[in-house]
Amino acid sequence: MNAQAPAAAQFARFAVSPAxxxxxxxxxxxxxxxxxxxxxxxxxxxxxxxxxxxxSWSWSFFSTDPTGNTFFKTSSIGGIKSAILxxxxxxxxxxxxxxxxxxxxxxxxxxxxxQSWFAQLVRFFVDVLTGVPSIVFGLFIYIVLVVGxxxxxxxxxxxxxxxxxxxxxxxxxxxxxxxxxxxxxRESALALGAPRWKVxxxxxxxxxxxxxxxxxxxxxxxxxxxxxxxxxTAATTRNTDFNLSHFMNSLPVQIYNDVTSPTTSxxxxxxxxxxxxxxxxxxxxxxxxxxxxxxxLA
Numbered sequence: 001m002n003a004q005a006p007a008a009a010q011f012a013r014f015a016v017s018p019a020x021x022x023x024x025x026x027x028x029x030x031x032x033x034x035x036x037x038x039x040x041x042x043x044x045x046x047x048x049x050x051x052x053x054x055x056s057w058s059w060s061f062f063s064t065d066p067t068g069n070t071f072f073k074t075s076s077i078g079g080i081k082s083a084i085l086x087x088x089x090x091x092x093x094x095x096x097x098x099x100x101x102x103x104x105x106x107x108x109x110x111x112x113x114x115q116s117w118f119a120q121l122v123r124f125f126v127d128v129l130t131g132v133p134s135i136v137f138g139l140f141i142y143i144v145l146v147v148g149x150x151x152x153x154x155x156x157x158x159x160x161x162x163x164x165x166x167x168x169x170x171x172x173x174x175x176x177x178x179x180x181x182x183x184x185x186r187e188s189a190l191a192l193g194a195p196r197w198k199v200x201x202x203x204x205x206x207x208x209x210x211x212x213x214x215x216x217x218x219x220x221x222x223x224x225x226x227x228x229x230x231x232x233t234a235a236t237t238r239n240t241d242f243n244l245s246h247f248m249n250s251l252p253v254q255i256y257n258d259v260t261s262p263t264t265s266x267x268x269x270x271x272x273x274x275x276x277x278x279x280x281x282x283x284x285x286x287x288x289x290x291x292x293x294x295x296x297l298a
Contacts, residue, residue: 046278049271049274049275049278050275052268052271052275053271053273053274053275053276054272054275055268055272056269056272056275057272058079060079061079061080061269061272062080062081062084062276063079063081064078064079064081065078065079065081065082065238065239066078066079066080066083066238066269067238077263077266077269078238079269080251080254080269080272080273080276081240082237082238082239082240083250083251083253084276084280085240085242086234086240086241086248086249086250086251087250087251087252087277087280089155089159089242089244089248090155090158090159090162090230090234090244090248090250091159091162091220091224093155093156093159093163093244094158094159094160094162094163094165094166095163095166095216095219095220095223097159097160097163098162098164098166098167098170098219099166099170101167101170102166102167102169102174102219103170103205103212105122105126105171106170106171106172106174106175106178107174107178107200107204107205109122109123109171110175110178110179111178111200123175126168126171126172127172129164129167129168130169130172134165134226134229135228135229135232137161137162137164137229138161138228138230138231138232138233140161140164141157141158141160141164141229141232141233142233145160145233146232146233152247153233153234153235153247154234154244154245154248155234155241155244155245155248156244156245157233157234158229158230158233158234158248158250161230161232161233162223162229163223165219165222165223165226166219166220166223169215169219169222170215170216170219172215173212173214173215173216173218173219174208174212174215176215177208177211177212177215178204178208180208180211181204181207181208185203185204185207186199186204189202189203210293213288216288217285220284221284221285224251224277224280224281225281226252227252227255227256230250230252230253231253231256234247234248234250234253235247235248235253236249236250236253236254236257251273251274251276251277251280252277254270254273255273255274255277258270
């Protein structure tokens with residue numbers, strides 16, 4: 001009996017009072033309500049995209065280029081083939097430029113720069129670039145590479161503008177993930193005699209890869225949906241062109257041009273193009289998740 005008394009007293013000490021239970025239920029209810037409210041816009045966007053965009057999908061929608069007969073002839077407006085291929089080319093080149101540079105800067109900030117004054121200056125400018133409107137990057141490339149060189153619009157110039165847009169997102173997300181890697185991993189590898197560069201490429205980067213994928217996908221998704229930088233750099237064209245030094249069509253610009261049309265069929269094409277863009281980003285996310293999961297298991 002006496003032995004059970006201390007255990008009962010200790011249990012009563014840590015027992016949850018009715019007031020705390022009520023506060024816990026209230027907090028859970030508020031969090032649930034906030035989650036539902038946050039999901040409402042997402043559900044509505046997906047619902048309207050499926051409702052208005054699926055009706056435009058067909059084989060010809062994806063296999064033909066848009067035509068110029070969009071006002072008087074509603075049956076020959078064409079599809080979005082050139083926009084899909086142009087988006088893939090422009091964003092792919094922008095990713096090839098921004099992702100290696102962004103990861104390289106993040107590695108330097110974490111592994112070498114740390115708290116130096118120059119590293120702090122780099123972080124400051126990266127934070128500034130994160131908040132710069134996308135149209136500013138387009139105007140910068142337009143002034144430097146279009147007006148400054150006296151040349152015309154080109155797809156690669158749009159890629160350069162999008163790479164500037166992606167760069168700060170990749171840097172900051174990669175830096176945060178690299179800071180989460182335990183220092184013991186680096187120290188143990190260095191203690192075994194591995195050089196610093198090999199520790200980074202064989203230990204640090206593979207460990208951080210699954211986390212980096214999220215930031216990289218966020219940067220790619222943001223670049224793929226931007227319209228303003230491409231209006232000043234890549235412009236638009238109705239024909240499919242694989243030459244990045246020529247005018248190039250893209251899904252955001254195609255949507256921008258179509259949604260303002262007075263013709264209903266052209267507006268419906270804009271909804272179909274918007275749904276296509278969302279599906280492309282979704283497929284990219286799924287593929288990247290599978291790759292990162294396989295690399296983590298390996």
